[in-house]
Amino acid sequence: MKIIGENEITVDASFAKEIQKHCGENVNLCYQCRKCAAGCPNRQFMDFTPTELMRYVQLGMFDEALKKNTAWFCVSCQTCTARCPQDIDIARVIDAIRMIADERRLVADAGNVRVLNRLWMIMLRFMGRMYEVGLVGTFNMVTGKPFNDMALGKKMILKGKLKFIPSIKMPFTMMKMFSRAKKIKERKKANS
Numbered sequence: 356m357k358i359i360g361e362n363e364i365t366v367d368a369s370f371a372k373e374i375q376k377h378c379g380e381n382v383n384l385c386y387q388c389r390k391c392a393a394g395c396p397n398r399q400f401m402d403f404t405p406t407e408l409m410r411y412v413q414l415g416m417f418d419e420a421l422k423k424n425t426a427w428f429c430v431s432c433q434t435c436t437a438r439c440p441q442d443i444d445i446a447r448v449i450d451a452i453r454m455i456a457d458e459r460r461l462v463a464d465a466g467n468v469r470v471l472n473r474l475w476m477i478m479l480r481f482m483g484r485m486y487e488v489g490l491v492g493t494f495n496m497v498t499g500k501p502f503n504d505m506a507l508g509k510k511m512i513l514k515g516k517l518k519f520i521p522s523i524k525m526p527f528t529m530m531k532m533f534s535r536a537k538k539i540k541e542r543k544k545a546n547s
C-alpha cells in the first residue's frame with residue numbers, strides 16, 4: 356500500500372508478520388501512545404525511541420528498524436513491556452528484530468554493541484551465568500583496547516562488586532537449552 360502525501364511512504368505489512376512469526380507479538384496493536392519511550396532508561400543513547408521503532412515495523416521499514424542502533428542499545432529491562440497499555444511485549448519484539456538482523460547478516464550502526472552481545476551469549480552458553488570480568492576482558496581484547504576501564508575494574512573487584520573467579524552454574528543445562536533453541540529455529544525455518 357502506498358500513502359501519498361508530502362513524502363511518499365510504502366507500507367509493507369510483511370515485516371510485522373515476520374516479527375509476529377518470530378515472537379508471537381502483534382505490533383499493529385501499537386497506537387503510538389509513547390509510554391514505552393517515556394520509560395526507556397536507554398533512550399538517550401538510541402537513534403530513535405522504541406515507539407518509533409514500533410512504527411517502522413508497522414510500516415515495514417526494514418532498513419531503519421534493523422540497521423539503526425535502537426534495537427541494539429536495548430538492555431531488555433522490560434520497562435516498556437510493563438508499561439504498554441496494549442500488552443505488547445516490546446522487549447520480545449526487539450529480540451525478534453535482532454534475530455532477523457542476524458539472519459539477514461545486516462550490519463547495524465551500533466558500534467561494538469553487537470560484539471558485546473555475541474560475547475555475552477557465548478559466555479552464558481558455556482558458563483551458565485554471566486562472568487563480568489571475563490566478558491569485559493574479552494571485549495576489550497577483541498575491540499583492541501586491552502586496558503580499557505582497567506582501573507575501574509580493579510576498584511570494583513577490591514570492593515567486592517565484581518568477582519575475579521567465575522562461578523559456573525549448570526553449564527550443561529544451558530548448553531542443552533541453546534541447542535534445543537537452535538533445533539526449534541531450524542525446524543521453524545524448514546516449515547516456513
Ligand code: SF4
Binds near residue numbers: 395435
Ligand atoms: S526493554 Fe529495551 S526498549 Fe524497553 S525500556 Fe528496556 S531498554 Fe528500553
Ligand code: SF4
Binds near residue numbers: 384
Ligand atoms: S507503549 Fe505500547 S501502545 Fe504505546 S507506543 Fe509503546 S508499543 Fe505502542
